[in-house]
Amino acid sequence: MSSAAHRLEHPREVWTSEEGSMARETAVTRWPKIVQSMVDDVGETLGQSECMERQQIDEGRRIQQALRILKEEIIQDQPLRPLSSDGRTDIESFNTKLASFGHAITWHNCPWLFAECHLYRCVQTFFSRSESTFWQNYDVFARQKLNAFLASHSAVKELCERYLSIADSGACFATTADEETQRLLFFEMTEVALWGNATDLSLLSSLSLDQIHSLQGKKAIQEGQARIVSNDMAAAWEHLRRLRPGGGRVDIVLDNAGFELFTDLIYALYLLGAGLASAIRLHVKSIPWFVSDVMPHDMDILLSALTDTASFPSANNESVRTVAALLSAAYQDGRLAIQENPFWTTGLDFQEMPVWAPDLFEALQESALVIFKGDLNYRKLVRDATWPHTTPFKQAIGVLGGGSSGDKAGIKILALRTNKADVCVGLNERTLEKVEKEAPRKAWVRNGKYAVVSFSEGL
Structure with missing residues (x-):
């Protein structure tokens, strides 16, 4: 070479x-x-x-x-x-x-x-x-994390109402009409998790099932995905669809507390209700990290806030109370579970996991899908390296991609990341030329208005 x-x-x-x-x-x-x-x-x-x-x-x-x-x-x-x-x-x-x-x-x-x-x-x-x-x-960040979530109460209320409008009171998705509608619904809910660090829900199209199924709804979804510069959502859907009925265990490596954590929990309820996951492990940081990252107590604080009418005005809303009850039930019966591991707060990139945290690596290999949320997790997946933007995602994640990149199978990965740092892979040449014209001087990888949805089967 x-x-x-x-x-x-x-x-x-x-x-x-x-x-x-x-x-x-x-x-x-x-x-x-x-x-x-x-x-x-x-x-x-x-x-x-x-x-x-x-x-x-x-x-x-x-x-x-x-x-x-x-x-x-x-x-x-x-x-x-x-x-x-x-x-x-x-x-x-x-x-x-x-x-x-x-x-x-x-x-x-x-x-x-x-x-x-x-x-x-x-x-x-x-x-x-x-x-x-x-x-x-x-x-040291608890005060600002809580204040940010309390300030998002209107967005929480809106998202609860929109979620319940398609979730048959949150219990299941049996009313979903056909395979195509289910696929489009997966796209919409994945976008909720993708853009979850923004409380402006105008970023998303309507979550009405009727509108999703319509030609206008399909067009709205396509337009909403225009800012996803590398989009493997369809491949992720096919992967999870094959695991139904029931699904397998899904792991979510969380990013920010507050409203983003709430959108992640809504996504978790959707995956469970749609039969795309049988249980979900939420991986959190064990120490205060990067200002707003989720710690175990942030989950308890969020669930408490949802029912605290004194400090969280939207706690009076029926949809918010319903979603809070659904989350608490899933948390109590173990379908949603919090997990900590010191590896998440090391200075190591995730490709060093097999050496420094072999037990964690083996546990994630057994997962049906590991969803990595946010910019920091993405940077750790690809070693925060200066890859050409057209580098395939599987190549950039090294041993985690499995196959020729390592001695054994990797991890089934779905990375949901809004671009806030210069490292970004998986684009084709045409898309790269397009976004560099739309948002020149590195704006498209820095301003948080563009995103990637990257999938690897770990084979």
């Missing part, structure tokens, strides 16, 4: 030193702001210190100071430092990866994906190494 071919097959990860890149902008501008927001959040909690013990106050101030120092290290482009142990097993993977570079990497000259993971894991050590159990269990 020529050196040129080798570079194509194993491209370099995106680095923060690349001028004009999102990585550079994030490191220089966004990271300091995020850390400052953490300082402010701890300060707001300390402002309620009349309810706190002296040790808790002192520890909070110590954490604030550690955050301020970290912020200055980023601004001044200091080297990344090895992480101090806080008793969790994932620290080793960070420090091993950091040492593997063979030289000091600085915040403005480092692999973007690894450094950002390192940042959030470093912050967590400030809290978890505290002598106060209050701070050890503190979610």
Whole structure:
């Protein structure tokens, strides 16, 4: 193999030193702001210190100071430092990866994906190494996650009403008329999950069964998919359709809490009701991560909010109450289950899963489908590498794609991702030319208005 071919097959990860890149902008501008927001959040909690013990106050101030120092290290482009142990097993993977570079990497000259993971894991050590159990269990992003969800109550109400209009009171989809309508309904519901980080439901066409089945409805769905620059939705449908009746276990590796988590839960109810899944595992982060990622308690907070008429106005709505009851029932009887694994919060890309988390990899191999939500999960799937945009998705995910990419079968993957970073694969030449004209200067991979739906059978 020529050196040129080798570079194509194993491209370099995106680095923060690349001028004009999102990585550079994030490191220089966004990271300091995020850390400052953490300082402010701890300060707001300390402002309620009349309810706190002296040790808790002192520890909070110590954490604030550690955050301020970290912020200055980023601004001044200091080297990344090895992480101090806080008793969790994932620290080793960070420090091993950091040492593997063979030289000091600085915040403005480092692999973007690894450094950002390192940042959030470093912050967590400030809290978890505290002598106060209050701070050890503190979610520095909980306040803003909850506030964002409470602000989305109108969108929650609308989505509940639209979902129940096609779900036979949410119990089943027996009223779905024919195979074509079922296929179109799968497309619509998958788009709900795809665009779930936007509370503007005008992004979606109507969820009325009659309209979906009509020529106008089909046209609306096609128009709605125009911004999906690589679309394997039909292949994913055929894969799940073959598993009916009953379906198999589906895993969803979640992304953001709040309204996006709610859309993911609506999607889960749909998959269960349509017989496309028999059970669904929701994979969450075990520590505060990338500001808004789902942790176990975010599920409980969301379910509680849906029935809290004092803080969530739409909790008075009958459709919201019905959906809340359906979710609670599925959660209680185990059809919906939360799972944690420390691998999700390492600085490793997902192609390192067979080595660093073999039990997780084997469990996901047994899944009927693993749905990876969001930008971060997508970047980890494809190693956040500078692949040509026309690189096939299966090639970019390496061993996870199975077949010639690895020694054994991979994972059945459906990636749902709105484009918010420069890495993007799976486009054909014609589509690439089209979107580069529509949204030039990398806008189509950065502005969140375009998306990919990428499927791999893992064979």
